[in-house]
Amino acid sequence: MKVYNTLSRSKEEFVPREPGKVGFYMCGPTVYNHIHIGNARTFLSFDVIRRYLEFAGFEVNFVQNITDVDDKIINRANEEGKTAAEIAAFYSRAFIDVMRAIGVKDPSIRPRATEEIPAMIETITGLIEGGHAYEVEGDVYFSVRSYPEYGRLSGRDIEQLQSGARVSVDPRKRDALDFALWKAAKPGEPFWESPWGQGRPGWHIECTAMSERYLGTPFDIHGGGDDLVFPHHENELAQSEACSGHLFVKYWLHGGMLTIDHEKMSKSEGNFLLLKDVLEHVRPQALRLLMLQTHYRSPFDYSVERLHEATSALERIESALRNLSWAIESYAGVAVAPNDLGDKSVSWTGDLLARIEATREQFKVHMDDDFNTAGAVSAIFELVSAGNSSVKDGIYGETHRLAVIEAHDTILELLVVLGVNLLADTGEGEPAYPDGLVDLAAELTGFVGDDPAEAVDVLLGLRIEARAAKNWSLADSIRDGLTELGLVIEDTASGTRIVRK
Ligand SMILES: [Zn+2]
Incomplete structure (x- = not known):
């Protein structure tokens, strides 16, 4: 060092x-x-x-x-x-x-x-x-x-x-x-x-x-x-x-x-x-991420624009982590379309594991060089991109699932070393779903609970019923209600979910 x-x-x-x-x-x-x-x-x-x-x-x-x-x-x-x-x-x-x-x-x-x-x-x-x-x-x-x-x-x-x-x-x-x-x-x-x-x-x-x-x-x-x-x-x-x-x-x-x-x-x-x-006006983790992008000995220029960029960068990481978690949780032990993926499935797992190792190595090399946080952050971003593309067709086998879990945990762990604790932020910062979600489920389905995750399940179930019955106006009201809350329904290889736009 x-x-x-x-x-x-x-x-x-x-x-x-x-x-x-x-x-x-x-x-x-x-x-x-x-x-x-x-x-x-x-x-x-x-x-x-x-x-x-x-x-x-x-x-x-x-x-x-x-x-x-x-x-x-x-x-x-x-x-x-x-x-x-x-x-x-x-x-x-x-x-x-x-x-x-x-x-x-x-x-x-x-x-x-x-x-x-x-x-x-x-x-x-x-x-x-x-x-x-x-x-x-x-x-x-x-x-x-x-x-x-x-x-x-x-x-x-x-x-x-x-x-x-x-x-x-x-x-x-x-x-x-x-x-x-x-x-x-x-x-x-x-x-x-x-x-x-x-x-x-x-x-x-x-x-x-x-x-x-x-x-x-x-x-x-x-x-x-x-x-x-x-x-x-x-x-x-x-x-x-x-x-x-x-x-x-x-x-x-x-x-x-x-x-x-x-x-x-x-x-x-x-x-x-x-x-x-x-x-x-800003999440503490975004301020940290911004400051990490300049070496500690160099002059640092603060601006509201740069802070906005850092906030978007933070949201990209969070969205990638949610994608990885979602893929991991949705995998039910059945390989996703193995025939369509062919050899790709094998190389994707290998590529992701290699990227995790490279990111850990680069992180250390940069930080051992007089605490070059900017280099360390870009190594983490490479893993974020690799993880995201690795699950875009879902999880297709147990080995892949384990690699995705490792990618997810490595991103979180290395960020915490830099003091960017996303778990701390999501605890009290931006909730996974906005408040109005439960009300929307109550309005459309008579849902009586107060757990947003249950409301999501109820709404997705209603959408399946609406589509099966070709009740397009009901399907539209579900979509419009979600849009008003800044949410969108996303169909992925691993299943359907409701996410922030
Ligand atoms: Zn002193």
């Missing part, structure tokens, strides 16, 4: 520290607002990476923090007349809910910054003792000059950074590049007691302290969007390595940014999209 490591700027063979185990840290949200679609893309990408590592047999310890103390949270609290803790609790809950809604697995451990203050104080104390940090009037700064390799992750030159530091420099800092590890509390702000007085941690130290605490260093993978490479991850790395004297992280993985209709997302341009608002 190869992964692209930001630290070496190259694809490297993935070899975790401990065989079979992966320590994975992912920067979580700062909970002062609902997350936007760009954040969602990053979290989805890393969810897929984690799921694939698990599928590949690794035991993944996935740690994702929640930053629940920060200037932005305090500002929002002041704006809304609430406490910072209330704001953080509300948006943490909203974040967890929306992640679950798009099928992102819960992390193994979800530390919250405010519950990890002792670990941060300990790390800061170590940095001061090692000469890498200093205190000024209750603030503590990291001394960038004390870590000669600063800039290594982002490929920046410390001298250039220095001359480019345009911000009005706090005269208490020894160097313009030094950044805060601990901030003294201003009146009215939340604070914790520390050796440097009342205050709160800076953002960068949180991730260093929490990842060290739960994973130990070095750990295997550190993930985040590529907007975090500098300064956040550069600073995390400097703090950790300055303090421990050894490597912090083996593989740094960064996800690409998101644009909307080829424009950078920005509040002022009015093209700023919150994930929760997008989910009001």
